[in-house]
Amino acid sequence: MAADRFSTATRLKALGTALVQGPAVARVYRSRPPRRSRLTGRAALLALVVCSLVVALAYPMRQWVTQRSDIADQRRQSENARKQVKQLEDEKVRLEDPAYVEQQAREHLHYVRPGETGYTVVDGSGEARRPKDEGVADRPWYSNLWDGVDSADGRR
Numbered sequence: 001m002a003a004d005r006f007s008t009a010t011r012l013k014a015l016g017t018a019l020v021q022g023p024a025v026a027r028v029y030r031s032r033p034p035r036r037s038r039l040t041g042r043a044a045l046l047a048l049v050v051c052s053l054v055v056a057l058a059y060p061m062r063q064w065v066t067q068r069s070d071i072a073d074q075r076r077q078s079e080n081a082r083k084q085v086k087q088l089e090d091e092k093v094r095l096e097d098p099a100y101v102e103q104q105a106r107e108h109l110h111y112v113r114p115g116e117t118g119y120t121v122v123d124g125s126g127e128a129r130r131p132k133d134e135g136v137a138d139r140p141w142y143s144n145l146w147d148g149v150d151s152a153d154g155r156r
Contacts, residue, residue, distance in 0.1 A: 110140055 094100045105111040112118040136144055 109142075 102111075110118060110120065
């Protein structure tokens with residue numbers, strides 16, 4: 001074992017001497033010297049430091065990525081809210097125009113001016129007929145209102 005510290009020439013000389021002395025001694029010198037581990041103390045320390053850094057930085061990095069994602073979501077929501085505010089401001093401006101309000105009342109509420117006759121074309125064939133049994137949701141609101149007044153009046 002002490003021969004491990006010497007040079008190769010010294011080892012060969014010792015092996016030759018051992019061969020001359022006898023086979024039992026030669027077997028000891030012929031066996032390979034024990035292999036040293038490739039992992040030195042410095043490499044182990046470096047691996048420990050790297051692992052420690054990975055563990056120490058894993059949670060903050062995960063938090064950072066999550067927060068970046070949340071920030072992106074908030075920016076998208078903010079942009080959508082700005083677009084909605086712009087649409088509502090445009091609608092507000094339109095609703096201040098009496099002609100637009102009149103047009104919407106004629107279209108959606110079926111209002112007519114005094115002296116005009118209103119027609120409702122149901123199927124496009126030109127016949128103005130009333131369906132027999134409409135559901136409450138399919139009828140105009142004023143029909144539902146008058147039906148409610150008529151039914152309340154008939155209960156007396």
